[in-house]
Structures are given as C-alpha cells and as structure tokens.
Amino acid sequence: MSHAKAQSKSVLWDWLTTVDHKKVGILYLAAGAFFFALGGLEAILMRIQLMFPEFTFLPAQTFNELLTMHGTTMIFLAAMPLLFGLMNYIVPLQIGARDVAFPFLNALGFWLFLFGGILLNVSWFAGGAPDAGWTAYVPLSSESPGTGIDYYVLGLQISGAGTLIGGINFLVTIINMRAPGMSMMRMPLFTWSTFVASMLILFAFPALTIGLLLLMLERIFGATYFAVDFGGNVIIWQHLFWIFGHPEVYILVLPAFGIFSEIISTFSKKRLFGYSAMVFATLIIGFLGFMVWAHHMFTVGMGPVANSIFAVATMAIAVPTGIKIFNWLLTLWGGRIQFTTANLFALGFIPSFVMGGVTGVMLATSAANYQFHDTYFVVAHFHYVIIGGVVLGLFAGAFYWWPRIFGYKLNETLGKIFFWMFLFGFHLTFFVQHFLGLIGMPRRVASFLGGQGLDEMNLISTIGAFFMGVAFILFVVNIFVSMKNKETTGDPWDGRTLEWTIPSPTPEYNFAQTPLVRDVDALWYEKYEGDGKMKAAEPLGDIHMPNGSFLPFIISLGLFIASFGFIYHLWALAIAGMVVVFGAMFVRSVKEDHGYHIPKEDILNAKGGK
Amino acid sequence: MKYLWRLLPLSFFLLLAGCGQQNLSALDPQGPVAEMQFSLIRLSLYIMIFVIVVVFAIYVFVLIRFRERPGDTHIPKQVHGNKVLEVVWTAIPIFLLLILAVPNVMETFTLADTEPTEDSITVNVTAHAFWWEFEYPDYDIVAGQDMYIPTNTRVIINLESSDVIHSFWVPALAGKQDNVPGNVNDMWIEAPKEGVYLGKCTELCGPSHWLMDFKVIAVETDVFETWAANMAVPAEEKEQSESEVLVEGRTLYEQSCLQCHSISGQGGFGPDLTNFGERTVVAGYLKYEDENIKDWIRDPQSLKPGNGMPAFPDFTEDELDALTEYLKSLKVLEE
C-alpha cells in the first residue's frame, strides 16, 4: 500500500487536507456559522443606526459598507455554505453512498469559498469595504473610489467558483452514486431539492462569473461595457446580476424546503403527502426561477410588454409554491405531531413563509411594484423569505441532524426558548418594515429624517433585531452546554431515511455494506414492512477510500494571493499567485492518486465483531 | 404563533388609519397614478389576506387536532396523496392570480402611456448626486430641487441621470422610475389638489443617498404660469433691491456662486437658485434657517458627504450674512 493511511498526522493537517465529505461538511458549517455571526453583527449595527431619526451612530459611508457586506455575507458566505454543509454531510448518507463523486473537488470548493470569504472581509482593513450594495449596480460600483469593490469582485469570483464546483459535485453524486434501489423517485426530498438547487447553481453562477469578470475588467483594465461615455450600457450589469441573482434565491430556499419536508414528515410520523407533486413542484420552481429575473428591474424602463411578461411569469411561481405549502399541511393532517425544536422551526416556517410568499406576489404586480420597489417593503419581503424560509430551515436542519453530524443532541428546552425568541424577534423586526416602505421609506438609507412618521416603527424594528441577536447567542450556548448529551443510537428521532441507519458517530466509510433500498423512506419501510434493518446490497468487503490532499488549500491560497496582485495592480504578485494555482493544478493532473482500501477486518471490528 | 394573530388586525388598523405623512405615504394617494397603484395594492392585499386566512385556518386546526397527546404511540396511516385535492389547490391559486394579473397588465400599459396630450406639460428630470434638476422644455426654464407643476394637468416626466443610477419617487403621486445614465425613462403624474408632495431617491447612489429628497409642488395653473414666466426672467432684468446688504450679497454671489448656480432659470453645474427664497428646506433636507444656509456654504461636505459643491471656509461672518440675505431674497412668486 503505497498511500497508506498515515496514522500520525496531526488533527490540523487532517482538517486541512481532508476530502471526506463529512469533514468538508463540518468545515462548511463552521465557516458558515462564523460568517453568519459576522453578517448578523453587521445587521445589528445597521439597526442601531436606524433606531432613531438622524442618529449619528455610524457615518453614512460606513453604513453603506455595512449594508453591502451584510447582504453579500449572508447570501454567499453564510446561507449557502451552511446549506452546503448540510448537503455535504447528509446527501451522500441519504442516497446510501460512501462518498461524493469528486472528493477532491469537494474540498477544493470549500477552500475556494473560504478564501473568497476571507478576501472579501479583508477589505474592512484595507481602506473600506465595498459600498454599492450586494447588487453592486454600475456605475456606482464601477466608479466607486478605493478598493472595496475590487475586493467584492474578486472575493465573490473565487467563492463563486467554489460554489459552482460544489454544485457539479452534488449533481454527479446524486445521479451516479445512489445505492441500488434508490431510484430518482425514491430519493428523499432534501436530496431532490439539493439536486435542483445544484442545477440552478450550475446555470446561474456562470452569469455572475461573467458579470464579475466584466466589472473587474472595467475597474482594473479600463474596459467600457458600462461606461456610458464610451457607448456602454449600465443595464447589462443588472441583467447579468439578476439572471444569477434570482435563481440564487431558489438555490437558497429549495434546500430549505427539502429540510422542512424531511422534518415535517418525520415528526408527524407520516409519509410526505404528495411526494411526486412535491418533486414536480420543486422542478417547476427551479425552472421558473430562471424566467423571472427581470422583475427586479421593473423600474429601469424595459417597457410595458416586458414588464407584463415578467410580472405574469413571476406570479406563476406562487402556484407550485402553494402546492408545497398545502402538501406540508396535509402531511401534518392525520399525523401524530411531535413538537421537537426541529419541528417547531418547521412549523414556524409555514406561516412566516406564507407571509413572505404573498408579499412576493404583491411585488410581482408590476404596476404596483413601482411603489414597492427599493423601499422597506422589499426589505421586509425578502427577509420574510430568507429568514422565514432559509434561516428557519437551517436551524431546523441543525437541530434535526445535529446528533447525526456531531454525535450529541442539542438541548430541547434551550432550543425551544431560542426558537420562540428568534421567531418573535424576527416578526417584530420585519413585519413593521412592510409599512415603513409603503409610507415612504426607501431601502438602503443610512438614516431617515424625523417627523415623517417613520420613527416608531424603526425603533420597533431595531428592538426586534436585538431579540434575534440574543436568541442566536442562546443557540451558541446550547451548542456548548449540550455536548455531554451523547447520542449513541444513530436514530434519535425514529427516522425514515437512510442517514438514520448508520451507527453514531458516523464511520468514515458511512455504510459498512451499501444498503438495498426498497421504497421511499427506505428505513421506515424496513421498520414496518421488514425487520427494521436495511438489507445489504453487497457482501462485506474492503472499502476503497480517497486520499486526502493539501492541493485544494494551495490552489485557493494561490488565487487569494493573486487577487491582491489584481487589486493593487502588482502584476508580479498576480502572476506568482496564478503560477501557484496552475502549478498545483498541474501536480494534481500528473500525479495519479488511487486512494487506499480499508480492510474488511477493520470494518468487522467496527461493527462489533459481528 | 399566537402573536401573529394579534399582529394581523394591526395591519388593517395601520392601513385604515392611512398612517404616515399624508404627502409622503403611498397608502394615501393624492393623484390618479398613485390611486391606480393603491387600488392594485388593495386588490392584491385582499387576495393575499384570503390566502393567508385559509392557510392559517388549516394550519391551526391541524396543529391542535393532530398534536401528539401524552401516551399516544399510534402509527398514523401512511397516506400517499390525493389527486383531487392536488388539482384543487393548483387550480384555485391560478384563478386568484388571474384576478390580479389582468388588471395589472392593463395598468402597466396605462402607466406606460406617456404620449403628450394637448394640454399636458413635459418636465425633464435629471438626477445628480445628490440633487434634482427639473427642466421645462416648453417654458425654456430649469429649476432645482422643487418641481412646480400645475394642478389637474397631465405632466409627462422624462428621467435622466448625470452620474449614477437614481430613482424618482413621489409616493403620494406615483410609483418610481429609475434615472438611468445613458437612457431616458418616462412616466406621467397628475395632481388634482394643490399641495407639496415629498419625493425621494430610492436607488442607492452614494453616501448621501438618504438625503436626496425633493418636492413636487402642485399649484393652480395661473400660479404655475406666473412662476414659469418669472423663472425665465434674466438676472439683469430683475428688479434689484437697493439695500446695502443685498447689494453686497449679490456681488459675492456673482463672484463665487454664479459659475455653478444660475439665478435666471438656466440651471448649471449646481442646482438652480432662482427661487431659493421660496424653498422650505436647505440642501433638500435641512431646516430653512440662516445658520443652516451658512453652515452649508462653509462646509457642504460635512452635511451631505460626496456632493459636488466645494467648501467656502474663507467667507467672513458678515459676508455670509449678506450672502444668506441675498439668497433668501431670491423669489419668483411672492411680492
């Protein structure tokens, strides 16, 4: 065995070089949680500034940087990585796979995201963060002085590449690595939504890549796509951004839908109502997600025909979303609903998201959108969708899968206090913002003038934000105080799907024997139609595993270094960084690595000598 | 979820009370465009409240009826689905959306109809960081910050920008359209009632985005005609006051301000100041007080960071007083 498993490697080295989808998943979760806290802090600072009219807690420029970084961080560096963490850990387990299709690329995806995220945040210490909003509309962004936008462009480019790689990895994993019997129409909904979200990533991110490339060339090399004086057009950026940006919303929310489907089904002890309709609705939402982007641009002057088409197409999304809501309700109907913390989050999601959904339809009404657009009504809407959908989904998934991932259960009492506090704070913060928008408060304002009727509701909103902040601290506390609640059964919730068939903690090869899947909810089927244990689809044998690699880290580091070269026009540094990148890629390409095998005896021992 | 139920009636209350300032709120429309939009908002809101009520009712019923009771260990029936139900909850939303989509499409076209009519007037609005310029091509005048319009007249608005993207929003009169550099967007408004309607820029445009306010001032047609005619009077043809302070102020103005700020309705690099004496705020947002005017002249960047005006720290207190007096005397309607 030329690539023997090195027993003596240090813990740090192990994490830096791991290609194990479970460890990569945990890395995503940890990094995502860090950025989530950071983005949350930025939000709190903004809410303090907006607590009172003409408050001078922060300078306007700093406020603009905060609002830009809050949006960018939450979308790219918190919500997506946290979902990626869950997907990485759970999806292979749900489909009965030992690994993902591309373990090396999987690790590369993570490190690219992390270095991109770090790069973006370095801007705080390098003369100012980006200040043109997370949408970075040109020409405000292309002409913004300083280097903030350069950090935005390169940071997102790098982390975006990581996301794209991750998306392709999930797609191939789900198509090629399913256990025998796990047909597409037997896949758990979380896996299905991961699949559709990955398709969206695959087709949406290239538009962002090009948008960022153009912005970079415009800022650093003097290109003129957006320079009106040279015949450029500023709407091009908006199209490219939203062709990416709208599907991005579904990239976030569809996996959350998947999480809720799993949890609601598990805790009402019922099979998901209308499984195939749920799958179909997910696909339709994914498709429509690509056909409606211009509803973010109703006021840029595309004309009434274009506005009408995009308005009607947008409204159509309400139909499959409605199907999902009713299917969840009917899953609960006739069930035996257990109010665990995970399920509380799922149940809290339904009304919250419905409220975000209906304001979405209101916004789709193009003629009325002229009033809503770019006001706090929009801010309220997308926070209802993203917090009410995605963040609640992430917390639900965290409580649900925590014992699977970390081997212990989070404290339920603390969890429930956290839930109620967070939900209360969330509605307190954002419900009033609908009205703030309608009575004349534009979004992205660094402050507001007194005496215009905006004072009280802004104060209420800020108080709500404090509730959310304190609640999150409670969650962090929960993580630490619960560590002693070891979970050893491997199936703490009376689960239905394959991830609950394996012992806790999860062995590095996941399944000693690949399971044979006989129905949707494979484990539940065996519990009530079989003997409660999965049938094996293969005899016990040696298990092939990939070797770890430091190259993903090196490649990402190379890009990180090169970015500084681009930002500060230090071409030698840029070239040096790219040499590192291509050098590492070259090494990867010429050095064949066939992994190693875990011998059958070790697996038998781990199974308890059976 | 109980508190949600308590918040829901609140929404009606807020809506009915028409909260917010009358001349700022989109919920208290003062003209046909905003009224059209408000009626659409109401229609969509009713439909959405219907949806919310239905969903919440089922939701609450399910949670109460099917909650796990202590000691209950039964295994629920594993239902696969129900074709009829699924068709129903696909069809009803489609129907509801059609109710909303049809008037929406019609109104989208109505709002986009910006053909000038016989008695309509046209205003070309150029947004600058961080102020507004209003050009009246039919009258050959340019005004800054305050957009005077005649009541009961269709006003066609062409929107442009001189730097980044801004957005023109007067909630009480009409929804917004963007001022896009390089493009021209158009919209129309109409104000049946005399009044001052607050407008705001709604597209992030830099550090002072939040201070980029303006006013639409609707006046009777004859007043508007007077205003327009007086705006167009060249500075040298205007009656000049003999007061010593005003003469000094005028001299200072011509030396230091005139390059950028026209006082004969001609615009310029900075806002036109022909009717500065009739403003109600300084720099779009500050109280109309001498101290504020002087502060602005001394150091405009501290009040509105990123704007295009240089600081004039060298004026003496007396000079500033004279200049302020002179600025306050610039009027076209009164007297």
Add this chain to the structure above:
Amino acid sequence: MADHGMDPTAPLKGEPTKKVKRKLARETRTQVISFVLMIFLTSLAFISIASDAIPASFAMPFILLLATIQVVLQLYVFMHLNERGNGWANVMIWSAVIIAIPTVASLMLLLGIVKW
C-alpha cells in the same frame, strides 16, 4: 468504490470485439460525412455574406440556421450525445440552451433603450 478487481494503472490490452469494430467503422464514416457537411455549411454561410446577391434579411436567419445545424452535428456526432446512457448530458445541455436563449435575448433587447 464499486470497481473491485480493476487495476486503474494497468495498460489495457487486446482488441475490441468484431461487433465493436464494426460499430467504430460505422461511426468513423458518419463522422467524416458530418465533417464534410460542416465544411460545406460553413462555406455556404461565408458565401451568403461574401456574395452581394444575397440580401441581408435572408442571410442573417440563414446563417443562424446553418450554425444551429452545425452545432447539433457537433453535439450528436462528434460528442456522442446520441449514444444511449447520455440522457443526463442531454438534459443538462438542453436546459442550458433553454436558459441561454432568454439570457441572450434580454441582453440584446431589454437594455432600456427601446421600450418594449
């Protein structure tokens, strides 16, 4: 993984079966024919522009049609999208095309210069 007993570094020896050989010969023939067709279509496209006799209103859609045919040939003959078991590749490529069309159309048309 699932490929026990295979050595990924051992050189593959031997000849393909008769059946495979026949299939490969057929494939080669199709590919050469497609290549000739591509050359022909390309030349046609260039001629339709080079020649003054053909009006632009005809040449433009004609060129696009020729390009589409060529691309389909590339995808299905050269890149083997027609083979069994390439269903997912087909799904992805055509999904991409469906998304590419409105992308190009909007960037061409909806730039706020002409109001539609």
Add this chain to the structure above:
Amino acid sequence: MEHQHTVQQTLPPNPEKATLEGRNKFLGFWFFLGGETVLFASLFGTYLGLKGSTHTGPGPDELFSLPLVFIMTMILLTSSLTSVFAIINMKKGNYRGLLLWLSVTVILGLAFLGFEIYEFYEYVHHGLGFTTSAFGSSFYTLVGTHGAHVAFGIAWITTLLLRYRKSGLTLTNAPKFYVAVLYWHFIDVVWVFIFSVVYLMGIGG
C-alpha cells in the same frame, strides 16, 4: 494493496466509462459544459447588446476580414475532426494513434491561436483597442474568452500527452483523454456561433 501489472486487462468498448470514476468524470464534465453554455451566452448577449456602440472607434464592418476568419474556422473544424479520430483510435486500442491525432489537434489549435493573435494585433492597429469603445471591450472579451479556452485546451491536452506518452491506455487516463476531447469539441461549438454571430453578421448587417 498495490497491484502488480500482472493482470492483463482487456479493452472495454467504452474505456472512458468503464469505472465509476470515469463515469463521474464524464457526467461532471458534461455538466460543466452546460455551465459554460450559459457563460458564453452571457458574453454573447453582452456583445450583441453593445455591438452598435462603437463610440469613436471602428465598427465590425470596417474591421473584420472574411478570408482570415474562414481560414481560422477551417483550422478549428479540422482540429475537431482530428480529435474525433483520436477517440476512435482509443476505442480501437491503438494508443499510438490516439497520441498522434491528439498531437495534430494541438498543432492545429496552436495555428488557430496564432491567427487569432495576429487578428487582434491587426485590429489594434486599425484603431480598435480594448478600451476604445463598448463594442471593442465586448468584442475582445467574447472572442478573447474563447481564445483563452483554446489556449487552456492546448495546455491541457499537451499535459496529458506528455504525462501519458509511455503509459499506454489505462482505465485512469482513458476518461481524461475523453473529456479533454469533449472540451475541444465544445470550443468548436462556441466558435461556430462566434464566426456566425460576430463575424458574418458583423459584416453582413
């Protein structure tokens, strides 16, 4: 558990898809090409949106020369065919044939790249710089991105040729060769649209 090369492995009909790793690579690469399709669509859209914005610089009809583009097109089309031959030889078990045809493909690719560099050089001399006008920026970005793909393809295939010049066909390198050739075909697909939409339609209308 290092195997010695004692087991003679027979050539499967599709060596590129004989292992799970190969199948993953194959599928993953097709998906990547799906993403590339949208990537180029964004560039094409940008170009078409800005095509008329020549500002003070020259426009497409003043610059493009049909004969040059025709030669470039023929070279790239032919390289597509040679890479097809390479794969046929791979499936036949003729490893030398595979290497040979791929070498020809690389040479044709280099020729294409040479012409493209010459072309850009000419345009710059005719007054169309990268920053001259929105048309110039979008043109160089679209065609340049394609050119960068060609360059990357050349580097990639060359690396494979050097790395595996002596190894013979294995289950590991068969999928590598196969996806590299897919990439090369895709470059040709993009070029078909570039010569049609950018050059021919640029000159013709």
